[in-house]
Amino acid sequence: MLQIGPYKLHLPVVQAALSGYSDWPMRAIARRLGAPYTICEVMVDSFVNSLKERERTRHFLLVTEDDHPAGAQLMGAVPDEFPAAACRLVDAGFDVIDINFGCPVKKVLGRCRGGFHLGQPDVALKIVKCVRDAVPAEVPVTLKMRRGVDDTQQSRDQFFEILSGAFDAGVAAVTVHGRTVMQRYDGPSDWGFLKQICAEFPGRTILGSGDLFCAEDCVRMLRETGVSGVTAARGAIGNPWIFSQAQALLAGESLPAAPTVWQQKEVIQAHFNFGLQVYSEKRAVKQLRKFGMRYADWHPASEHVRAAFIKVTRLAEWNQVFSDWYADDLPGVYPRNPGLPKAPAATAFLP
Ligand SMILES: Cc1cc2nc3c(=O)[nH]c(=O)nc-3n(C[C@H](O)[C@H](O)[C@H](O)COP(=O)(O)O)c2cc1C
Structure with missing residues (x-):
């Protein structure tokens, strides 16, 4: 502990x-x-x-x-x-x-x-x-x-x-x-x-x-x-x-199955709703877009989903990603290259 x-x-x-x-x-x-x-x-x-x-x-x-x-x-x-x-x-x-x-x-x-x-x-x-x-x-x-x-x-x-x-x-x-x-x-x-x-x-x-x-x-x-x-x-x-x-x-168990597409959707939307509690809608969309590009790694069509999140600038587009890619509850996938650094080197947000 x-x-x-x-x-x-x-x-x-x-x-x-x-x-x-x-x-x-x-x-x-x-x-x-x-x-x-x-x-x-x-x-x-x-x-x-x-x-x-x-x-x-x-x-x-x-x-x-x-x-x-x-x-x-x-x-x-x-x-x-x-x-x-x-x-x-x-x-x-x-x-x-x-x-x-x-x-x-x-x-x-x-x-x-x-x-x-x-x-x-x-x-x-x-x-x-x-x-x-x-x-x-x-x-x-x-x-x-x-x-x-x-x-x-x-x-x-x-x-x-x-x-x-x-x-x-x-x-x-x-x-x-x-x-x-x-x-x-x-x-x-x-x-x-x-x-x-x-x-x-x-x-x-x-x-x-x-x-x-x-x-x-x-x-x-x-x-x-x-x-x-x-x-x-x-x-x-x-x-x-x-x-x-x-x-x-x-705990000695094996790695759980990757979250399904609907489980992913639930978590991403909950994350977004937390965003709306502290940011304006515009800022929440901007902030969550960065996460969306990474959440996409778990989706079976990750390349397409990432490309869709990248284009998001407004709430309607954010919602469209979910209509287009998260409507069916498919099995999720573990990210294919978990060892590769995917975030940019620290561009620290310093107020
Ligand atoms: C975008 C970004 C922002 C970071 N911001 C902080 C920070 O605010 N404070 C901090 O102590 N470390 C910060 N770090 C460093 C991380 O906490 C961590 O030490 C570093 O990324 C190495 O771990 P990793 O290789 O598993 O990502 C940041 C790293 C990245 C990539």
């Missing part, structure tokens, strides 16, 4: 933070289909501090009753800006504050945020301490890191300095993405590195990230590396079934 602070999670596979994706609707559908814990898309500290009760931005602070435990993720440059933002997120109802020391996006690094901190352990640990001191003791503070800025020994040493300093400062769990910042999304995530840190930090909660495209990958990472849990990221886009499938595999 995976435990993050006081939260005992029934499944060691959780929904990762994903800019532009892990909004409340994605988290709600993941939760409904078995995710025990979800993390919202990263938010910049100054953005959180300036959020007003506006229709357009209200959803950033939304945590519903059935959305617990939920993590909010913060990113920033200066330690002093973090505490107020962290407290605001706790007041909004988030249960865990996750600090982002991993984002590799150029604009983010240029502003000394995200993965930039992996190269300055003193500032990184100041941020950790500021946040830990600011939020109530019962609220776990966690970190998201990449395995370093680059492959140099200096970067490796800095990673370990931050990791052990953060645990000493009271961080409840750390998620490690086995790529470097410089690597961005090129090349494989180094699971050997994850195995090494689990061996060096026994008893600590370490979650693994990188190249988890299907339930089998999640189970394989758990077994091969010894991480306490895994965070499903690109592999959970248009695939909220990854959680129940991983649960079946971990």
Whole structure:
């Protein structure tokens, strides 16, 4: 079992933070289909501090009753800006504050945020301490890191300095993405590195990230590396079934049949309806179109369905996809190339 602070999670596979994706609707559908814990898309500290009760931005602070435990993720440059933002997120109802020391996006690094901190352990640990001191003791503070800025020994040493300093400062769990910042999304995530840190930090909660495209990958990472849990990221886009499938595999069962076309329709429409609860119709269509292109992987006519979702710009066209492709309850198919990264490299949505 995976435990993050006081939260005992029934499944060691959780929904990762994903800019532009892990909004409340994605988290709600993941939760409904078995995710025990979800993390919202990263938010910049100054953005959180300036959020007003506006229709357009209200959803950033939304945590519903059935959305617990939920993590909010913060990113920033200066330690002093973090505490107020962290407290605001706790007041909004988030249960865990996750600090982002991993984002590799150029604009983010240029502003000394995200993965930039992996190269300055003193500032990184100041941020950790500021946040830990600011939020109530019962609220776990966690970190998201990449395995370093680059492959140099200096970067490796800095990673370990931050990791052990953060645990000493009271961080409840750390998620490690086995790529470097410089690597961005090129090349494989180094699971050997994850195995090494689990061996060096026994008893600590370490979650693994990188190249988890299907339930089998999640189970394989758990077994091969010894991480306490895994965070499903690109592999959970248009695939909220990854959680129940991983649960079946971990229980020693075989992989369940792919959801049928009508089961897919039910989930996609529920996801869309969650979208309508927080976005305008136009924005919900735009947001769900991205997911539709990935949900299409489960359809027996996936290429055609993906092409149909790509063209959608309005509600009528969205509905037409369902009349055209989801009217008959055909058997679904497992995505043909689950090992291939299908989402664009992180074009982080940064307000
Ligand atoms: C489009 C996109 C957005 C992401 N946004 C975030 C984010 O907001 N916070 C974060 O910690 N990681 C973010 N990540 C990184 C993922 O959580 C994960 O660590 C990474 O994709 C590696 O896992 P994967 O190879 O299984 O996708 C993002 C990744 C992608 C592709």
